[in-house]
Amino acid sequence: MSQKSGGALRALRRANQEQLLSLLLAHGPLHRAELARRGGVSRTTVSTLVQDLLARGLIVQADEEPGAEVDGRARDLLSVNPGAAAVAGMNHTFNSVWVHLSDLGFREIASAGTALDPACGPAERITAGTKLLQQQLDEHGLRPDQVIGVGVGVPGPIDRTTGVVGVSLPGEPWSHVRAAEEFGRVLGLPVTVENNTRLEAVAEARWGAGRGVRDLLYFGLSSGIGSGLILDGRLYRGAVGAAGELGHVSVSRDGPPCRCGNRGCLVLYAGIPAVLAALRPVFGATTGLEEMLTRTAAGERAGEGVFADIGAAVGQVLANLCNLLNPERIVVGGELSQAGEALLGPMRTAIRRYALSLVRDVDVVGAELGLGARVGARGGAALILGETPDLAATLNRITVNRTAP
Incomplete structure (x- = not known):
């Protein structure tokens, strides 16, 4: 087999894996026959893909009972492993920072915050948030490459064309800072910076009123x-x-x-x-x-x-x-x-x-959902999970079980 044809086969396999993951992300637990039908591929192909994704820890056998419409010969449902990856929210207020870690099912993994001196600058604030996030990852056995992204909340309007935080309240430390650039450089992860009131809106829309x-x-x-x-x-x-x-x-x-x-x-x-x-x-x-x-x-x-x-x-x-x-x-x-x-x-x-x-x-x-930085941090995690452009492709780059082939 030529190198070119081998590369084409790998690309096709990757595309099929991502299509399968997309179907499970969009529709929830499905059985193999339904994945084959919706994906327009053979059951043999689905079985091969499923074997690899199971071995890598990206999908799991679903716990829930299948409905009456499911073929009795194929009642084993598959779903995306909610613990395969994590999303993080980090919310900065004037005197605190809070970090929230969620799995792919929007379930809380960890959530913690710390007080900050209102006089401290952006670098100290980023360091405090980064330390909290690393502690949470270490405590729960997660690697940084399993974090899909971090949704960061800061006070003030954010110019989407430049990434610069505008002036909100007098003395606000984030004013005129390219926050996404600074957070991304320190965290080494995909970062979306958003106004923290908007992140509260996302949290209330997902879990609250x-x-x-x-x-x-x-x-x-x-x-x-x-x-x-x-x-x-x-x-x-x-x-x-x-x-x-x-x-x-x-x-x-x-x-x-x-x-x-x-x-x-x-x-x-x-x-x-x-x-x-x-x-x-x-x-x-x-x-x-x-x-x-x-x-x-x-x-x-x-x-x-x-x-x-x-x-x-x-x-x-x-x-x-x-x-x-x-x-x-x-x-x-x-x-x-x-x-x-x-x-x-x-x-x-x-x-x-x-x-x-x-x-x-x-x-x-x-x-x-109450007051404080925690609400916006929850919204930051939900924002990443809802707005990652191609979640299936991002997920397919992860291998949870390092011993998988």
């Missing part, structure tokens, strides 16, 4: 106001990656100036600093946000009044987005979402008042 929703708007009410759009089941970023800057929608052209250069931005009325400024004259100059939320939940009218104003302002902006995008559900996250119905009720009222009748009854709910 957005489960099963194809068109979802998630936004976080915190010191800043960011959002993530899930449209037709996929994260929407916009032309250059700037979609979702909800906090800088102007709600009053005569309002106070914003650091973005505009006036009357929503964040000036509905961010945490605005809440503190409104309530401290009543609750006391040293009262923190947590106490304000607790007292509001207990029924103090001052707190209810401030959150009613915030809900009305945010709801009017959301009404416009409902007219434009028609989401099925709106999920509210961030620290201020802990105000619960004191915030969500006025928000729904404003949407019903200002949105068109066809879209005004959109479902508005609080986030389910």
Whole structure:
């Protein structure tokens, strides 16, 4: 056999393996006869491919019982081995980093975080995240080449054309950094860098209040106001990656100036600093946000009044987005979402008042996954698993069982 024909046979075998893996990734457990039918190859070819993939640890016998439609002579189902590879999420907030490791079935392998000095720079933050990830891999016997990719969350807008992180909050360490390039150089793995509010949206869509929703708007009410759009089941970023800057929608052209250069931005009325400024004259100059939320939940009218104003302002902006995008559900996250119905009720009222009748009854709910860097890290792992361009080909480059032929 010539070298050329040998190479062609190897390429054909690899293509057939990847087709089989693609079928199992797309459809779940299948039996050999169904793989042959869907793949347009003989059962003999499938048997040969399956033998190799089983030996390499990429597929396994499925645990679940086959349905009644399965041929009784071929009832052994095959599935992709969820433990064959891993995906990682790494989320950086102002004072912490969290790393989440998932298998191919979206199941948690490990999840841990550490506090960071807010004054530290990008290099120290990357080092801390890398150390956490390596610890998780070592503890669970995974090699770096089994990690398909790392979804990294950082604050701020990210220019998709340059990879540069834009300015978000004053003093933000990631501003003007080519984050994907820096993470990739240190980690030595494929990296996708995304705004961490968008990663929270991905996590809520996968595991939280957005489960099963194809068109979802998630936004976080915190010191800043960011959002993530899930449209037709996929994260929407916009032309250059700037979609979702909800906090800088102007709600009053005569309002106070914003650091973005505009006036009357929503964040000036509905961010945490605005809440503190409104309530401290009543609750006391040293009262923190947590106490304000607790007292509001207990029924103090001052707190209810401030959150009613915030809900009305945010709801009017959301009404416009409902007219434009028609989401099925709106999920509210961030620290201020802990105000619960004191915030969500006025928000729904404003949407019903200002949105068109066809879209005004959109479902508005609080986030389910909680606060902190962990949520975005989970979203980072889910993003990699959902957006790796050719997952089957990537998986086919891995051999789990090093003793396999």
